[in-house]
Amino acid sequence: MITSRNNALIKNIKKLQQKKYRLRESRFLIEGVHLIEEALAADVGIDMLVKSEEAPLLPFDIGEHRVVEVEASVFTTLSETQTPQGWLAVCKMPTDTPMIEGDVLLLDGLSDPGNVGTIIRTAEAAGMAGIYVSEDTVDLYNDKVIRATQGALFHIPVVAGNLKTIVFSLQEKGIPVYSTAAHAECSYQDVQPRQAYALLLGNEAQGLSSELANITDQTVSIPIFGKTESLNVAVAAGVLMYGWLNQREEQR
Known part of the structure; x- marks a missing residue:
């Protein structure tokens, strides 16, 4: 001892x-x-x-x-x-970089460990194929991130890299990349991604970088009926992932 x-x-x-x-x-x-x-x-x-x-x-x-x-x-x-x-x-730490095929999340500069951990946990529960994070996103192996994932980090590929390059690579494969904004004219409920898609989420305070916002295929919003200006990014991620998942289930 x-x-x-x-x-x-x-x-x-x-x-x-x-x-x-x-x-x-x-x-x-x-x-x-x-x-x-x-x-x-x-x-x-x-x-x-x-x-x-x-x-x-x-x-x-x-x-x-x-x-x-x-x-x-x-x-x-x-x-x-x-x-x-x-x-x-x-x-x-994993040394290989897995190929991610299917629905993916992209996280741009998220700084709150609890948010990142919750998003990873929700993405794994919703059956997402994997997650890409920018190099300035909070460290995935931060204790608070790991605890917030409740172990989901071990069951879904999470890869750090250059999101601009990743976005272009996804688009070359015909995968649409959606981003979110509080005042976007198109509601997420009017979008029905029947095939693989990518969802891009930005920093809690500053939102998505303009460089990435300008290359996404479509920006969607989540309707807000109260006086709150915006949703927490982890909550927004959950609404969108499960919203689109339910749409697919209804179409089957």
């Missing part, structure tokens, strides 16, 4: 709470029983599991994964949650 927070392994694990070390090591942390179970189910590469001395054994098979036990006070230094469950894992 590791009893000191100054232990070299503990120090290296703690560094993964910072983006620059995550990128350098191509590793990230997940915390909690549910996320570990989801990572194992998705066959995410797990380097090691870290268990607090006070934590009960996991209620599922962990195979031959290495388990490092630490004192409760040491685990507290590694935890980023208010009520730690006593388990975390060091995971490998």
Whole structure:
């Protein structure tokens, strides 16, 4: 059992709470029983599991994964949650860039981890094929993003890249790219994407960059009947994805 927070392994694990070390090591942390179970189910590469001395054994098979036990006070230094469950894992970042075919989301410069995590979770639930994010979107392996996905991050491809290049590539394949704006004349309810489509969403405060807005195929709005000017971007994403999904189901 590791009893000191100054232990070299503990120090290296703690560094993964910072983006620059995550990128350098191509590793990230997940915390909690549910996320570990989801990572194992998705066959995410797990380097090691870290268990607090006070934590009960996991209620599922962990195979031959290495388990490092630490004192409760040491685990507290590694935890980023208010009520730690006593388990975390060091995971490998995916190294391959998957081909995404089907309905996709594109996220341009989103900065709120909770929004990005919620969008990933909703997209996976709605059966989207994958998500592209701009390089200035919040780090996907931020602890708050991962927790907000509730494990969905392990079940849907999420790829960072140049969205302008990705938009042109999608359009070359005949895939229409839709964006949103509060005052667009066309309601999303009047659009019926029967084949694969791409939905482009912009930053919470500034919206979509003009460079991307100018190359999308169509801009749609979500009707608002109260005095609120706009919807939260994660809520808007959910409305659009499920709205178009329901349209398809009705057409079958």
